[in-house]
Amino acid sequence: xxxxxxxxxxxxxxGRDTSASPIEEVFxxxxxEDDYGVKTLDLxxxxxGGAEKIVKLFDGTNADARTCRPATRSTSRSWA
Numbered sequence: 001x002x003x004x005x006x007x008x009x010x011x012x013x014x015g016r017d018t019s020a021s022p023i024e025e026v027f028x029x030x031x032x033e034d035d036y037g038v039k040t041l042d043l044x045x046x047x048x049g050g051a052e053k054i055v056k057l058f059d060g061t062n063a064d065a066r067t068c069r070p071a072t073r074s075t076s077r078s079w080a
Contacts (some may be wrong), residue, residue, distance in 0.1 A: 009041070030057055063079035 013029035020026045032038045041058040 001065065002035070003033050007032060032058070 009030060009032045011028060012031050013027060018026065019077060027047045028043070030043065034040045038058065039060045040056065043055045043057055044052055045055075
């Protein structure tokens, strides 16, 4: 029997630190992996110490997310 390993989450894009003006969009791509599968993936962020905002990046609605073991989820968003 294998021990459950912790999930890993990484940003694959932009792949480096980046700056954006208040009117620029920033394209993000996140990747989550877990040996038992990934049900949800949320991005929690704040701007300049303001209130935290939560954006659901993946909510488990894809059929393969329930059957894929080990599972990898990758998602992309553009921020305005």
